[in-house]
Amino acid sequence: MYIILGATGHIGSALVKQLVEDGVSVTGVTSQTKNQHKIEEAGAKAAVANVHDAEQLADVFQQGRRLYLLNPPAPIGTDTHKEEETTVDSIVQAISKASFEKIVAESTYGAQPGKMLGDLDVLYNMEQKVKAINANTSVIRGAYYFSNWDGMLNAAIEKGEIYSLYPENFTLPMVAPADIAQLAAKLLQAPEQDNPLVYIEGPRRYSPSDVAAAFENALQKEVKVKVIEESNWMNFLMETGFSEAAAQSMANMTRATLLSKQEPTQYEKGVTTLEKYIRELILNE
Numbered sequence: 001m002y003i004i005l006g007a008t009g010h011i012g013s014a015l016v017k018q019l020v021e022d023g024v025s026v027t028g029v030t031s032q033t034k035n036q037h038k039i040e041e042a043g044a045k046a047a048v049a050n051v052h053d054a055e056q057l058a059d060v061f062q063q064g065r066r067l068y069l070l071n072p073p074a075p076i077g078t079d080t081h082k083e084e085e086t087t088v089d090s091i092v093q094a095i096s097k098a099s100f101e102k103i104v105a106e107s108t109y110g111a112q113p114g115k116m117l118g119d120l121d122v123l124y125n126m127e128q129k130v131k132a133i134n135a136n137t138s139v140i141r142g143a144y145y146f147s148n149w150d151g152m153l154n155a156a157i158e159k160g161e162i163y164s165l166y167p168e169n170f171t172l173p174m175v176a177p178a179d180i181a182q183l184a185a186k187l188l189q190a191p192e193q194d195n196p197l198v199y200i201e202g203p204r205r206y207s208p209s210d211v212a213a214a215f216e217n218a219l220q221k222e223v224k225v226k227v228i229e230e231s232n233w234m235n236f237l238m239e240t241g242f243s244e245a246a247a248q249s250m251a252n253m254t255r256a257t258l259l260s261k262q263e264p265t266q267y268e269k270g271v272t273t274l275e276k277y278i279r280e281l282i283l284n285e
Contacts, residue, residue, distance in 0.1 A: 001025045002188060003064035005051070005091070006072055007044070008035045010147045011106065014181035015068060016042050022185065029060055031072070051087045057094035066188050067095070070106040071126055079245040081116050088126045096133050102192040103137040104184050105130050109173055109199065110260055111141055118253030136195055138187045141264070142180045143173030143201035146277040149211050153281060156215040161226045164208035165233055165254045168225045171210075172257065173201035176277050179270025199267035206274050214278040230255070 002019055006012040007028025019026045020043040028039035029047050039046035047060045051072055061067065069091065074083035095103070111124040131137045152162040166172070183200050208225045216223040228236045233254065237247035 001027055001064040002066045002068070003047075003061060004028045004044075004068045006070040007046075008038050009070070009072075010145070010177035011181050011184070012068070012070060013038065013042070014178045015184050016044050018181055018185040019188070020044055022189065024189070027060065027064060029057075052090050054090045054093040054097075057091060058097040061094050061098035061100070064098070065100065066102045066104075067098075067100050068104050068106070068184055068188060069095075069126075069130065071123065074246075076240075076242045076246050078243060080243075081118065081122065081245065081249045084119075084122045085125070088122060088129065092126070092129045092133065095130065100134055101136060102188065102190075102195075103130060103134050104187045105137055105139050106180070106184070107139050107141045109141050109143050109201070109264075110257055110262055112256075112262075114256070116249050116252050117256055118249045120253055120256055136192045138190075138195045139197045140180060140183060140187070141197065141199045143175040143199075145180075146174055146176050146202070146272075146274055149278070150281060152211070152215070153285065156212075156219060156223045160222050161224045162208070162212055162215060163226050163228060163236070164211075165228050165230075165236075165251075166208055166258065168209045168227055169207050170258065171205040171207045173267075174206045174274060175200055175202045175270050176272035179272050182270075183268055199264040200270060201267055202270050203273055210274060211278075214275045217275065218279045218282045 026044035036046040074080040107123040114121040212223045233251045
């Protein structure tokens, strides 16, 4: 049995579908009873568990041989850094009570030790904690998700603009969640002794200007980038619903990304282009 955390999210739902197609037994974990049917309709077994409840998670984990680990994002109105560290610890505690022969953990480009760096340090710490208790752990460091731009769709339609903390022409690695799911399916089914650290990004690198162009082409209307200056990051984020702590964490992560000189020497390339992703986002709206 393969256990998939975050089974109704962008990556998890695609991963469940792929594993079912590959003929393996899958249990998808969701925190909400109302989402069980989505997992079952994909041909998998659904388990409802609260990631804050290590005992409940452990009961689910003890039924599986292999685990896909994705730490869920905390609500932006909370202290996201604290909340996500708490869920990492809960998941790790549950893993320690299971006997997985292999784990695939979802992390991020730029993962690094630090403090209040958002996903960068939370997921770095997760990598270290999981590998400390299960040596058969593969880590996927995914680039910036295309799905992070989903929230800009209404602004693109209604105002003809998208908002970015990054400069308009700043290029960075981005990737489709579905391409990460394909990689995760391959790693989960690999021999248990094969435990690489794998980076994955899209067919090429993109800038906010490229994102605006993708919306513009798909919507057939002009779409511009409205860059939020660093001096206004905190105000902008808090106006959009972030708590002060969450806004600080996001600002720190953005700054670290802008200043980063880290470059993976090898990485996988997904096949999905940004343009294709945005077209499908609009079609499915």
